Amino acid sequence: MEIQYNNAKINFSDTGKGNALVLLHGFTETLKIWDDFSEELSKHFRLVCIDLPGHGKSENVDEVHSMELMAEIVKTVLDHLSINKCVLIGHSMGGYVTLAFARMYEENLAGIGLFHSNAYADSEKAKDGRLRAIEAIRKNHHEFLTGFIPDLFAPANRESYKKEINVLVDEAKQMSKEDIIAAQLGMKDRQDSTDVLANAKYPVMFISGHQDSRIPINNIQAQLSLPETAYSLLLKNTGHMGFIEEKEKTLHFLKSFTQGCGLENN
Numbered sequence: 001m002e003i004q005y006n007n008a009k010i011n012f013s014d015t016g017k018g019n020a021l022v023l024l025h026g027f028t029e030t031l032k033i034w035d036d037f038s039e040e041l042s043k044h045f046r047l048v049c050i051d052l053p054g055h056g057k058s059e060n061v062d063e064v065h066s067m068e069l070m071a072e073i074v075k076t077v078l079d080h081l082s083i084n085k086c087v088l089i090g091h092s093m094g095g096y097v098t099l100a101f102a103r104m105y106e107e108n109l110a111g112i113g114l115f116h117s118n119a120y121a122d123s124e125k126a127k128d129g130r131l132r133a134i135e136a137i138r139k140n141h142h143e144f145l146t147g148f149i150p151d152l153f154a155p156a157n158r159e160s161y162k163k164e165i166n167v168l169v170d171e172a173k174q175m176s177k178e179d180i181i182a183a184q185l186g187m188k189d190r191q192d193s194t195d196v197l198a199n200a201k202y203p204v205m206f207i208s209g210h211q212d213s214r215i216p217i218n219n220i221q222a223q224l225s226l227p228e229t230a231y232s233l234l235l236k237n238t239g240h241m242g243f244i245e246e247k248e249k250t251l252h253f254l255k256s257f258t259q260g261c262g263l264e265n266n
Contacts, residue, residue: 002057003080005073011057012050012077016042019110019263020083023049024074026092026116027183028145028172030056033091033243037251045258048086050077052097054179056171065182067100067190075105087258089113089205092214092240093183099193102200111261113205113254116212116240118219119193119226130188137180144180145172154211154239164244197226204230205257207250209238231257 002011013031021041023034031049034041041047051058053065053073062069074097078086087110090098095117102112122130136144149169150158158165172180197204204227208220217234224230233253238245 003077005053005076006061008053008059008061009057010051010053010059010073010077012048013038014046014048014081016045016047019045019258020078020086021045021047021258022074022078022083022086022088023047024052024088024090024094024097025049025055026090026094027187028055028149028175028180029091029168030171032056032171036247037243037254040251041255044255046083048077048081048083050074052094052183054175054182060176060179060182063178063182063185064189065186067096067186068104070097070186071101071104074101075108078108084108085110085263087111087113087261087263089115089254089258090117091115091243092117093187096187096190096193099196100190102196103193106201109202110263111203111205111257112200113207113257114220115205115207115250115254116209116215116242118215119197119223120219121190121192122188127188130184134181134184137177137184141175141177141180142173145169151213152240153245154209154237156237157239157245161241161244194223194226197223200227200229202229203227203257203261205254206230206232207235207242207253208232209235209240209242209245211238212240214240231260
């Protein structure tokens with residue numbers, strides 16, 4: 001399915017019935033990352049998965065895809081579907097978009113989930129790293145992706161998930177340099193959202209990996225005490241890709257969290 005946003009195509013899926021659960025993918029990913037979850041989740045919820053701009057089948061919207069811009073696009077999709085209340089869960093960059101959505105549209109949320117994501121803004125060191133990544137992308141974005149994506153997995157898991165890694169790399173290579181850079185710039189300039197967690201009037205879910213090279217687990221542990229109600233799943237032998245590295249555990253936890261959010265049917 002698709003809608004138009006500022007003359008750009010935005011792709012999404014809408015399956016199942018009942019309370020609305022919205023899943024957002026991460027940087028260089030697509031809504032396909034949720035394929036292994038969709039069959040089970042759509043038995044219990046109205047499941048909406050969205051290709052964020054410049055990813056998957058969604059088109060580029062601007063030179064910079066800020067978290068606020070992407071949150072506005074998510075809201076546009078939900079309005080199109082007449083969804084007034086949902087649980088919104090995002091992986092990595094999708095978690096940053098989730099937090100931006102929470103700041104902008106709190107009344108539309110029954111719960112949020114940060115799936116290998118966190119509320120901190122980039123440090124100056126992290127911003128410099130993104131600028132270096134952008135230079136590498138401009139030089140050869142396929143080479144960048146070939147190196148970047150395997151490093152998202154725990155070292156011990158890379159060989160056993162080689163097939164899945166290759167699929168992720170091949171799908172990411174469908175993106176243009178401009179698409180990838182727009183997302184990097186948006187993440188680089190995102191604001192700190194710890195106040196969103198501290199003021200959350202809804203439950204907050206955290207899933208994190210002890211071997212996550214992108215989101216240090218101590219960041220998550222420091223943020224667990226901020227919301228009034230928080231649930232966490234800490235995965236010992238997992239990197240940044242728990243939906244693959246620990247599929248059954250993360251699926252069960254995500255489903256249980258959503259069922260516990262007390263969402264009224266739309």
